[in-house]
Amino acid sequence: MSEPAAPEPDVLDPYSLDRAGISELLSELGEPGYRADQLHAWLVRGVDDPAEMTDLPAALRERLAARFAPARPDLVAHTVADEGHTHKLLLRFPDGEAIETVLMLYPDRATVCISTQAGCAMGCPFCATGQAGFRRQLTAGEVVRQVVVADAALRSGVIGEEHLPDGAPSRVTNVVFMGMGEPLANLPATLATVRWLHDPAGFNLSARSITVSTVGLVPGIAKLAELGLPVTLAVSLHAATDGLRDDLVPVNRQHPLAEVEQAMADYRRVTNRRVSIEWCLIGEVNDDALQADRLGAIARRLRAHVNVIPMNPTPGVRWKEPTPQRVRTFIAGVERRGATVTLRDTRGRDADAACGQLLASYPLGAGTRLPAAMGAAERIDAATALPTLPATTEAGP
Numbered sequence: 001m002s003e004p005a006a007p008e009p010d011v012l013d014p015y016s017l018d019r020a021g022i023s024e025l026l027s028e029l030g031e032p033g034y035r036a037d038q039l040h041a042w043l044v045r046g047v048d049d050p051a052e053m054t055d056l057p058a059a060l061r062e063r064l065a066a067r068f069a070p071a072r073p074d075l076v077a078h079t080v081a082d083e084g085h086t087h088k089l090l091l092r093f094p095d096g097e098a099i100e101t102v103l104m105l106y107p108d109r110a111t112v113c114i115s116t117q118a119g120c121a122m123g124c125p126f127c128a129t130g131q132a133g134f135r136r137q138l139t140a141g142e143v144v145r146q147v148v149v150a151d152a153a154l155r156s157g158v159i160g161e162e163h164l165p166d167g168a169p170s171r172v173t174n175v176v177f178m179g180m181g182e183p184l185a186n187l188p189a190t191l192a193t194v195r196w197l198h199d200p201a202g203f204n205l206s207a208r209s210i211t212v213s214t215v216g217l218v219p220g221i222a223k224l225a226e227l228g229l230p231v232t233l234a235v236s237l238h239a240a241t242d243g244l245r246d247d248l249v250p251v252n253r254q255h256p257l258a259e260v261e262q263a264m265a266d267y268r269r270v271t272n273r274r275v276s277i278e279w280c281l282i283g284e285v286n287d288d289a290l291q292a293d294r295l296g297a298i299a300r301r302l303r304a305h306v307n308v309i310p311m312n313p314t315p316g317v318r319w320k321e322p323t324p325q326r327v328r329t330f331i332a333g334v335e336r337r338g339a340t341v342t343l344r345d346t347r348g349r350d351a352d353a354a355c356g357q358l359l360a361s362y363p364l365g366a367g368t369r370l371p372a373a374m375g376a377a378e379r380i381d382a383a384t385a386l387p388t389l390p391a392t393t394e395a396g397p
């Protein structure tokens with residue numbers, strides 16, 4: 001009688017493992033402990049192809065290659081806006097799902113805006129992503145790789161020198177979770193990504209240069225605090241009374257304002273990090289004196305910074321951004337309470353303006369249309385304008 005076949009070992013995306021998971025995998029493969037450090041050192045540099053891990057023995061590289069099923073995206077399109085300061089990268093994963101990642105260049109920093117879900121289930125009526133609905137969660141590997149690809153684009157010169165403002169860094173310095181999806185509705189991937197980005201041996205981003213934007217999922221905010229890293233928390237409030245917020249942010253019915261405010265206060269206390277409030281300002285909807293006053297009071301109590309983002313027009317949504325006069329009056333109303341406010345521009349340059357609206361139409365294969373907004377921006381066909389991006393950044397350790 002023949003032996004029953006041994007079960008096939010699971011294949012996995014290496015970025016779905018944390019440090020302990022990497023050690024476990026290598027000890028399962030009978031390798032000494034220091035091999036885990038070597039593998040980790042490659043991964044944090046964005047190298048996920050065992051064939052490139054030159055300090056590992058060839059036999060181990062082969063065994064790892066058999067275990068790894070990396071979720072490497074193809075760069076399908078690269079769109080440039082705002083005189084080269086904003087780069088939208090359309091990435092397609094092996095299953096055909098596509099998402100956008102935005103790289104924003106400033107004189108002193110390079111910020112990547114990443115997505116955590118394909119689509120979003122939260123249904124905020126002013127948000128293009130919300131209108132499109134939820135398609136699927138992204139894995140940790142798919143989220144981390146957005147940073148890897150953006151970083152590789154900067155380093156490899158794909159984003160040409162002519163686009164780099166004076167003094168702009170040649171690598172990613174900041175990451176904002178403000179692309180498609182609700183990060184705290186995909187906690188495993190969000191938390192794993194924060195850990196990878198913060199890892200001093202690799203991406204080495206300080207916790208404060210990582211911003212997680214949430215619609216206000218209270219249990220997720222507590223989980224983020226438990227991570228013990230002072231990541232910047234931005235809460236998309238958009239309304240300062242429950243009646244209005246129930247409409248603008250439907251999840252407010254599960255987690256009303258008082259609960260969200262308490263979660264923000266707790267986050268601040270635990271992490272000792274100032275929280276931000278995002279406010280998408282919609283003409284004649286949430287730009288009146290009452291909302292300004294209540295928002296000012298909440299921000300003051302939390303000592304939170306308010307970012308006001310005039311609404312970007314979204315196809316199918318009748319609401320519009322407010323008149324400049326109403327914007328000024330609204331901001332003055334918030335400041336009257338002693339809160340600090342920044343008005344973000346809507347040209348697509350700004351992190352928040354460029355994100356949250358990843359919706360227009362990129363035709364994809366088989367008639368699928370990916371939501372992603374670019375307006376009148378110049379479009380570059382990736383096939384002609386870009387070399388295929390390596391899955392990795394540069395020569396490793």
Ligand code: SAH
Binds near residue numbers: 127128180215313356
């Ligand atoms: N789901 C998370 C993060 C992604 S949305 C959240 O809601 O916070 C990122 C930001 O873009 C949010 O503050 C969101 O309110 C904002 N946004 C969405 N649609 C917008 C629009 N049409 N105009 C301006 N900002 C918008």
Ligand code: SF4
Binds near residue numbers: 120121123131180
């Ligand atoms: Fe989702 Fe954020 Fe858009 Fe709301 S604003 S639908 S939470 S992506």
